[in-house]
Amino acid sequence: MTWWSVIRFLHVTSAALWVGGQLTVSLVVLPLARRLLDTGQRARVLREVGRRFGMFTGAFFLPVQVSTGIAMAVHKGVTWESLTYPGYGRTLSAKLLLFVLVMVAATVHGWANGRGMAVFARSMAIAALVGSVGIVLLATALPVT
Amino acid sequence: MLAWLALAALATLTHDHLPAPRWLLIHVFLLGAVTNAIVTWTEHFAIALLRRGEPSPWVRPVRLAALNTGVAAVLYGATYGPVRLGIAGAALVVGVIGWHVAILVSWSRRALGGRFAHVVAWYIGAGAALVTGGTLGGLMLAAWPPGTSSTRLQAAHVHVNLLGWVGLAVLGTLFTLWPTVLRTQVAEGSGVIARRSLRLAVPGLAVTVGGFLGGARWVAVAGLLLYAAAAALALVPFLRTARRRPPHTPAAWMLAAGTAWFVVAVLADLSVVATRPADQVAHGIEPLVPFTLVGFAGQTLLGALTFLLPVVLGGGPAALKRNAALLERGWIIRLAVVNVAVPLIALPVPGRVSLIAWGFVVAALAAFVLLAAVTVGRARGPRVSPTVGGVAVGLLATAVAVALALSDGRGVTPAAKLAVQDNGAGVRTVEVTLANMRIMPGTIEAAPGTRLVLRVTNRDAQQHDLRLATGQRTPMLGAGQTATLELPPLAGPIDGWCTVPGHRAAGMTMRIDVKGTGRAPESGMDHSGRTDHMATAPGVLNLAAPMSPGWRPYDATLRPASGGTEHRMEIHAVRKDIEVAPGVRQRMWTFGGTVPGPVLRGKVGDVFTITLVNDDTMGHGIDFHAGSLAPDVPMRTIRPGEHLTYRFRAEHAGAWLYHCSTMPMLQHIANGMYGAVIIDPPNLAPVDREYVLVQGELYLGQPGGTEQVSKMRDGRPDAWMFNGTAAGYDHAPMTARPGERVRVWVVAAGPASGTAFHIVGAQFDTVYKEGAYLLRPGQGDGASQVLDLAAAQGGFVETAFPEPGHYPFVDHDMRHGEAGAHGIFEVTR
Numbered sequence: 001m002t003w004w005s006v007i008r009f010l011h012v013t014s015a016a017l018w019v020g021g022q023l024t025v026s027l028v029v030l031p032l033a034r035r036l037l038d039t040g041q042r043a044r045v046l047r048e049v050g051r052r053f054g055m056f057t058g059a060f061f062l063p064v065q066v067s068t069g070i071a072m073a074v075h076k077g078v079t080w081e082s083l084t085y086p087g088y089g090r091t092l093s094a095k096l097l098l099f100v101l102v103m104v105a106a107t108v109h110g111w112a113n114g115r116g117m118a119v120f121a122r123s124m125a126i127a128a129l130v131g132s133v134g135i136v137l138l139a140t141a142l143p144v145t
Numbered sequence: 146m147l148a149w150l151a152l153a154a155l156a157t158l159t160h161d162h163l164p165a166p167r168w169l170l171i172h173v174f175l176l177g178a179v180t181n182a183i184v185t186w187t188e189h190f191a192i193a194l195l196r197r198g199e200p201s202p203w204v205r206p207v208r209l210a211a212l213n214t215g216v217a218a219v220l221y222g223a224t225y226g227p228v229r230l231g232i233a234g235a236a237l238v239v240g241v242i243g244w245h246v247a248i249l250v251s252w253s254r255r256a257l258g259g260r261f262a263h264v265v266a267w268y269i270g271a272g273a274a275l276v277t278g279g280t281l282g283g284l285m286l287a288a289w290p291p292g293t294s295s296t297r298l299q300a301a302h303v304h305v306n307l308l309g310w311v312g313l314a315v316l317g318t319l320f321t322l323w324p325t326v327l328r329t330q331v332a333e334g335s336g337v338i339a340r341r342s343l344r345l346a347v348p349g350l351a352v353t354v355g356g357f358l359g360g361a362r363w364v365a366v367a368g369l370l371l372y373a374a375a376a377a378l379a380l381v382p383f384l385r386t387a388r389r390r391p392p393h394t395p396a397a398w399m400l401a402a403g404t405a406w407f408v409v410a411v412l413a414d415l416s417v418v419a420t421r422p423a424d425q426v427a428h429g430i431e432p433l434v435p436f437t438l439v440g441f442a443g444q445t446l447l448g449a450l451t452f453l454l455p456v457v458l459g460g461g462p463a464a465l466k467r468n469a470a471l472l473e474r475g476w477i478i479r480l481a482v483v484n485v486a487v488p489l490i491a492l493p494v495p496g497r498v499s500l501i502a503w504g505f506v507v508a509a510l511a512a513f514v515l516l517a518a519v520t521v522g523r524a525r526g527p528r529v530s531p532t533v534g535g536v537a538v539g540l541l542a543t544a545v546a547v548a549l550a551l552s553d554g555r556g557v558t559p560a561a562k563l564a565v566q567d568n569g570a571g572v573r574t575v576e577v578t579l580a581n582m583r584i585m586p587g588t589i590e591a592a593p594g595t596r597l598v599l600r601v602t603n604r605d606a607q608q609h610d611l612r613l614a615t616g617q618r619t620p621m622l623g624a625g626q627t628a629t630l631e632l633p634p635l636a637g638p639i640d641g642w643c644t645v646p647g648h649r650a651a652g653m654t655m656r657i658d659v660k661g662t663g664r665a666p667e668s669g670m671d672h673s674g675r676t677d678h679m680a681t682a683p684g685v686l687n688l689a690a691p692m693s694p695g696w697r698p699y700d701a702t703l704r705p706a707s708g709g710t711e712h713r714m715e716i717h718a719v720r721k722d723i724e725v726a727p728g729v730r731q732r733m734w735t736f737g738g739t740v741p742g743p744v745l746r747g748k749v750g751d752v753f754t755i756t757l758v759n760d761d762t763m764g765h766g767i768d769f770h771a772g773s774l775a776p777d778v779p780m781r782t783i784r785p786g787e788h789l790t791y792r793f794r795a796e797h798a799g800a801w802l803y804h805c806s807t808m809p810m811l812q813h814i815a816n817g818m819y820g821a822v823i824i825d826p827p828n829l830a831p832v833d834r835e836y837v838l839v840q841g842e843l844y845l846g847q848p849g850g851t852e853q854v855s856k857m858r859d860g861r862p863d864a865w866m867f868n869g870t871a872a873g874y875d876h877a878p879m880t881a882r883p884g885e886r887v888r889v890w891v892v893a894a895g896p897a898s899g900t901a902f903h904i905v906g907a908q909f910d911t912v913y914k915e916g917a918y919l920l921r922p923g924q925g926d927g928a929s930q931v932l933d934l935a936a937a938q939g940g941f942v943e944t945a946f947p948e949p950g951h952y953p954f955v956d957h958d959m960r961h962g963e964a965g966a967h968g969i970f971e972v973t974r
Contacts (some may be wrong), residue, residue, distance in 0.1 A: 043963070044342075080260075085572060085574070085598055085629075085631070087572070087596065087598075087631055088572070089572075090549060090550050090551075091550040092545040092551035093549065094547065094549040095550070096544065097545075097548035097549065098542060098543060099545055101542045101546075102542075105538070105539075105542075119531045120531070122531035122532070122535065123531035123532070123534040123535035123538065124535065125535065125537055126531065126532055126534075126535025126538075126539065127534075127535040127536070127538035127539040127542070128539070129539065130535065130536050130538075130539025130540055130542075130543065131539045131543055131662050133539075133543075134539065134540075134542065134543030134546060134547070137543070137547070138546060138547065138550055141550060
């Protein structure tokens with residue numbers, strides 16, 4: 001157990017919270033809210049849930065993910081060039097690409113919700129969720145060192 | 146149609162990985178997108194203009210299915226084989242268009258004479274052009290009739306399809322489409338002009354095609370001039386309309402730009418055709434074809450679609466306006482980008498610039514396809530639930546990322562400056578260079594468990610690849626291309642080599658060793674096939690055995706030079722199984738399917754224009770000793786499917802060798818790629834019989850295989866051959882009558898040994914060797930017994946046989962003479 005284990009722990013836990021949070025909202029909160037609350041209440045609750053989750057993302061998840069990710073990459077000796085190598089390098093760059101796409105989808109989701117484009121916002125939220133699971137898949141595919 | 150357009154964009158992006166990049170690209174676009182568009186729209190307009198009812202409901206789906214089956218068969222069959230599938234596809238396409246033309250003809254016969262019936266006549270002309278062009282294409286695929294020049298066929302095929310099928314259909318459509326797009330009246334008198342110009346254009350095209358097929362340059366030029374005049378006349382109403390109502394919509398601008406490039410293309414084509422012989426036209430217009438495709442056909446198609454798609458989708462004026470607005474999004478940028486890129490595609494600019502130009506074109510095309518797909522989807526498509534849509538988008542993004550992660554480096558990546566490099570993950574990158582029949586470095590040593598990444602770059606002029614014993618391999622790399630191989634953790638030694646036939650045996654091998662257990666590559670599998678035992682021919686071959694039934698000797702009779710001073714020939718480099726000794730067939734590398742290749746003959750001062758077509762799967766070149774020129778360009782190696790033109794003036798007399806100029810020449814010559822050029826000395830006296838014998842060595846075994854090549858290196862042929870068959874003329878003697886003067890030209894092709902040519906029982910009174918007479922009748926009482934030639938030398942001898950009998954001719958180096966360099970003159974009254 002070294003300090004690097006702690007960093008890795010933060011990275012994994014934060015990711016688990018984010019993916020788990022999305023799953024909870026989509027599979028637990030949303031259906032229940034639809035069933036139990038009337039239209040006005042539902043809109044308010046869901047807006048608040050979204051705002052909180054957005055705050056969690058911006059204030060905790062993103063800073064932790066990016067800083068611990070960069071720290072581990074530097075520690076491991078990943079260079080810009082090695083990101084193009086087949087194997088570890090390419091898997092890592094694919095994971096980063098998908099991460100960027102997911103963040104874009106999440107941002108678009110928030111923006112669309114604010115403009116009342118509910119259907120589009122919903123499809124972006126689901127795209128972000130599926131993409132996040134894809135990131136986990138790629139993370140498990142990174143060769144252990 | 147949209148699908149074909151998307152495929153064209155995709156094919157452009159991936160063209161480096163496709164087996165026949167340019168051909169496939171052009172045909173995906175023209176046969177796929179453009180032909181479908183023309184068939185659909187010409188029928189649509191014909192119905193509208195002739196005020197016909199819709200055809201039976203089964204006609205369209207059946208025609209569409211048949212046409213696209215044909216197109217797919219052509220594309221697949223010609224690229225991946227079997228060729229017969231491609232030919233059948235061409236026949237199907239021609240049949241479908243023929244059917245389409247027949248329908249149009251019957252309609253216009255029975256038409257009541259709509260105001261714009263003349264346009265349909267253009268469509269009929271266009272269809273007839275494709276029937277001709279498609280037939281020519283099919284003939285090219287079938288290489289039939291034998292002996293026709295494929296370059297002439299190609300020139301005719303390109304012209305009739307581009308200027309006829311595409312050109313006539315577009316020009317005809319513009320008569321009505323152009324005023325419609327500009328939302329104005331059709332110009333006065335355009336009907337008369339349409340009829341007159343078509344009457345010029347069709348004969349013009351027919352004359353052009355005839356000129357190309359007949360190899361008559363000026364006939365083709367005359368036809369093209371006629372066609373250009375017709376096009377100019379047909380564009381008069383176009384200009385009049387534009388002057389009255391300048392283009393103001395995106396569709397109009399695209400059509401105008403497309404038409405402008407059409408004019409440029411026709412003029413450029415005229416200058417190309419006028420400045421070179423018919424055989425070189427196909428090569429000369431090569432850069433013009435993509436230019437015409439993008440500038441003219443592509444833009445016109447996109448312009449027409451921009452206007453017509455909203456009309457077809459319909460849905461009332463509001464929907465029409467909305468759809469049009471969506472389709473026209475960013476049109477100014479797209480138009481500008483494409484029209485800046487179009488000239489860059491055709492002009493000889495640096496590779497990077499033309500790559501960027503192509504990138505712009507593809508981006509503009511992709512943008513249109515995307516916009517069109519969205520428009521169609523919005524107008525027609527069912528609504529997708531947000532859940533399904535979201536999951537689809539997420540899965541797509543994940544799939545792209547996973548594909549990127551799993552990409553194994555087989556793709557060709559741009560070269561980077563990278564030396565041997567270690568990084569934290571136990572990965573080591575090694576630069577590997579392929580050049581001069583060597584793989585550098587020849588040995589790589591690495592610690593056990595190292596994950597090697599080989600960045601393989603081909604620094605040679607010809608193609609190479611690298612294959613490892615583990616089965617991993619790079620794609621075939623062209624000059625300057627790089628690919629990456631990622632190896633699993635190193636466990637044991639791995640051998641690597643180039644898979645181009647003969648290159649491994651020529652020394653293109655490498656070895657990866659585990660540190661500490663290394664062995665030099667010389668002790669590897671390179672030598673495993675080598676033995677010290679001399680495998681001499683008599684022990685292996687039975688030269689007295691009968692030849693197989695149906696075998697025919699290479700005709701040694703030398704015909705007089707043709708009367709002209711210009712000689713043209715097309716020679717195809719092909720692999721062929723040939724009976725090289727009684728009952729023994731060997732896969733030979735040949736010029737024109739025979740060993741030796743075709744014999745060329747002429748006089749001093751004659752000009753030879755040879756087109757070499759590479760029908761093999763490996764690179765080849767040609768070197769004519771009879772000409773004197775800088776080797777750089779004409780003797781270059783051309784890749785499979787390419788052709789080159791080699792033009793030389795025979796300044797000096799002699800019996801000259803020609804041979805393949807591609808390294809390793811030892812293998813290319815030893816496997817049969819040689820032939821003779823006979824340039825008569827001035828005042829060469831006529832004789833009763835003239836023969837030519839090209840002597841070569843025979844190496845049996847897998848061509849280019851280690852075993853065969855080591856025999857070549859050691860100079861241990863399995864046999865010697867006159868004209869490609871060991872002891873062939875023992876079984877099919879050459880003939881003469883007593884007292885006749887017989888002249889025998891001899892060329893020693895080697896690659897290693899020369900000859901000591903002798904006719905048993907005869908004496909030579911004339912000996913000509915390497916450009917000079919060593920002996921002529923009347924110079925004293927002497928005579929000669931042997932014409933001695935080193936490898937690649939040539940000459941002739943003359944004699945008269947005194948009486949009937951069987952006179953053996955041999956290479957009097959008896960190692961050769963008793964191992965196949967042997968034949969018989971049968972002299973009878």
